[in-house]
Amino acid sequence: MRAPTALLADDEPQLRAYLRGALFRLWPELQVIEAGDGPSAVELFETHRPDVAFLDVQMPGMTGLEVARHIAGRCHIVFVTAFEKYAVKAFEHAAADYVLKPVEEERLAATVDRLRTRLLGPPTDLGALLAALTHQRPEKEHLEWLQVQSGKDLLLLAVDEVDLFQASEKYTVVSSGEGEWVIRTPLQELEEQLDPARFWRVHRNAIVRVGAVARVNRGASGQLVVQLRRGGRTVPVSRAYASRFKQM
């Protein structure tokens, strides 16, 4: 039987060195290969096929969880993490091993003992755990930043700074408390990308940020008019969108 091989993946060189030293003391016959980021961890795995992988969870390029998804079932995985307790619990449930940062040598010794036994059997399948962990992301990502031209400068504008989007032919006029900019994205396209909880279409040619609305008035003709906090701008609400305000 060949000597067992371990992959250490951590972006912090000091921590990698520390883990390597500790493993050398606890498991002298272990061969060690090292990676400093997610993609090279996967690459090294494919060339060397190690028996064990110590994966830092937060790594540049790919997280430890993403690396684990690639190599799960083909190798015994130990997560090295400074994560909070709940994450650790998840690992415990799935019988995956983990080591907390800062790594204590006694705790690592226990892990090494377990690994020596486990190497005799097939690796645990972490599929369910990884699916659960990666499913914690929000289902849909919304547009959060706009790039606008401000004089010679390009400016990144957080959508939460914007009070009002108004259609102007093919363009859209973006108004915040500090100024107005023109962007090329049509209003319809913006509406599809913006978070519908924070941005409401009130008119065929206007979207307002709900948080920017000071009040809603009823005009003389019975039409609803949205009044913004900053600058006191008013925007009429067309009949098609008025029901939204009436329900409140």
Place this chain on the structure above:
Amino acid sequence: MIEGVYRAAIRRRPRRSVAPGRRPSRGVRSELAACGGAADHGPVRLLEGSPGPSGWRDDPAIKRRLFLIGIPVTLAANTAIAAFLVILLRVPFLQTLLHSQLVGCSILFLNFLGHYLTHRRRIQHWWVSPAALILGAVVGVSLAGPALLRSGVRLLDELLVTGAVVVVFGTAMTYYFHSRGALAGERARAQAERLKHEQAARQLAEAELKLLQAQIEPHFLFNTLSNVLQLVDADPAAAKRMLHNLTGYLRASLRRTRAGPVTLGEELDLVRAYLEIQAVRMGRRLSWRIDCPDELRGLSFPPLLVQPLVENAVRHGLDPQPKGGEVAVAAAVRDGKLVLEVKDDGKGLDPHQPAGIGLANVRERVQAISGGRGTLTLHPLETGGLCARIVLPPEPATPAAPAPGGQP
């Protein structure tokens, strides 16, 4: 909250709507300013009754209150005037009382009608009250006249007496109501001003507290300590330096959020400690530089404005990149304004990445500290990275601040 605002809105009189894209008319703007002078700083309803710079006449709440007080006060004054005339001129009491009430109430009614109409049109005219006085007297006399004439009062006497009474008492009462209104307006304005200040102070304190919590997050501490643990054996001198930096960083973070403004130099020292810790952690992947002319280091500077931007650059710009990158911090005075830039050549901003609390927090504090004159802007760079730029006006709102370039 929207619900409350909406309800409040439908209670109000109907308003003319303004088409999108058109600037609101001057009248509308002045009224908006009057109704929510401090709307940007908090719930509108709280400040709804407060007048703005254009005075109490714009304020419907004060007017309503004056109207309610006005009715009993006018009725009482009318009775008193009637009694006075009965004693002085020995005229019949009942007719005089009726006359007095008719004239007084007509003036009151016309006065409020006039103010209501001009308010609806968002115009103010000094002549509303005098006109109501004269018109009210005429209306009152024509209503009461026939009854008086039947009871034997001569028309000329009647007109002379009414005229004199209206001029003396009417003017006095109009003056009384106006000064009452002005006083109420003054009080409401002072109240709104105080609220605004308290709110700004509270926001600042909250922002600083939140920042402190974000600053010393366990993840950062654990990572740093893990590194120290390794260095203790491998490179004791480096471990010592790292602990030194960590101590300095923690002490500065804690002290700064409690104390007032520090100097720009101190803030940049904090940034340096943070970057040195991160440089050990990230090894060769992180390089950094800080450029600040010596004469700017002594400037008074709000604490923890630059550090969160540097942390963002490292954590979100450079750390996710396998190759890492450089962060450059620069301070300069341009056009008399203090400009601080934090540039990185990292992966830039994903347009779908939610804006962090840190950034909003810094922006809030820049605005609170500079009285709305300072800015925080983000700019994409050709390298693919980001530039975060703070521009502060020459005289920060801190009284102890020395002028740029000079020591106190």
